[in-house]
Every structure is written in structure tokens, then in C-alpha cells.
Amino acid sequence: MELIADILLVAGALGAGFYCFILSRRLTRFTDLENGVGGAVAVLSAQVDDLTKTLATAQTSAGNSAQSLTNLTERAEDVSRKLELMLASMHDLPQEHAADVEVPPQAETVFVRHAGS
Numbered sequence: 499m500e501l502i503a504d505i506l507l508v509a510g511a512l513g514a515g516f517y518c519f520i521l522s523r524r525l526t527r528f529t530d531l532e533n534g535v536g537g538a539v540a541v542l543s544a545q546v547d548d549l550t551k552t553l554a555t556a557q558t559s560a561g562n563s564a565q566s567l568t569n570l571t572e573r574a575e576d577v578s579r580k581l582e583l584m585l586a587s588m589h590d591l592p593q594e595h596a597a598d599v600e601v602p603p604q605a606e607t608v609f610v611r612h613a614g615s
Contacts, residue, residue: 529536 528534
């Protein structure tokens with residue numbers, strides 16, 4: 499009986515050893531940096547780093563553009579106010595000066611359309 503138990507114990511140990519060997523080979527291929535999941539994780543990590551840098555650059559650029567646009571909008575509003583003020587002051591000019599301005603004569607019509615053509 500002890501002999502059968504020893505044989506079964508040796509067979510179990512050999513089976514467990516073979517299973518560990520196969521598992522080790524699969525795990526090595528799984529974590530291989532060239533072809534396995536380890537390589538995919540390394541590539542994805544590098545892409546995440548690149549995207550993070552690109553996002554930071556884009557945010558800085560967008561902030562600068564927003565500030566520039568704000569400055570330009572403020573300048574445009576200032577110029578608009580000045581133009582409105584100038585236009586309002588033009589209405590206050592006396593009409594007698596407007597009559598002194600010479601109006602150029604109308605140009606002659608070069609082309610004439612006939613009803614028969």
C-alpha cells in the first residue's frame with residue numbers, strides 16, 4: 499500500500515512540476531517586451547506620455563490664444579466706442595459747410611441697350 503501511495507505521490511509531484519514548467523513558459527511569453535502584453539503596455543505607456551505632453555502644449559496654446567483674443571476684443575470695443583463718438587460729433591457739424599463740398603459730375607453712360615437687339 500505504501501508503494502502505491504509513493505508512486506501516486508511521485509506522479510503528482512511530476513505533474514505539478516510539468517504544470518509549473520508550462521506555466522513558466524507561457525508567463526515568459528506573456529510578459530515579453532517585444533511581442534507580448536508587456537510590449538503592448540510599454541507602447542501604450544509611451545503613447546500616454548506623448549499625449550500628455552501634447553495636451554499640455556495645446557492647453558498652453560489655447561490659453562495664449564484666449565488671452566490674445568480677449569485683448570483684441572477689448573481693443574475693438576474701444577475703437578467702436580471712439581467711432582460712435584466721432585459719428586455722433588459729425589451730426590453736430592453745421593450744414594453750411596456741407597453745401598460747399600463739390601459733387602463730381604455723373605459719368606456718361608457708355609453702353610446703351612436698344613429694345614430691338
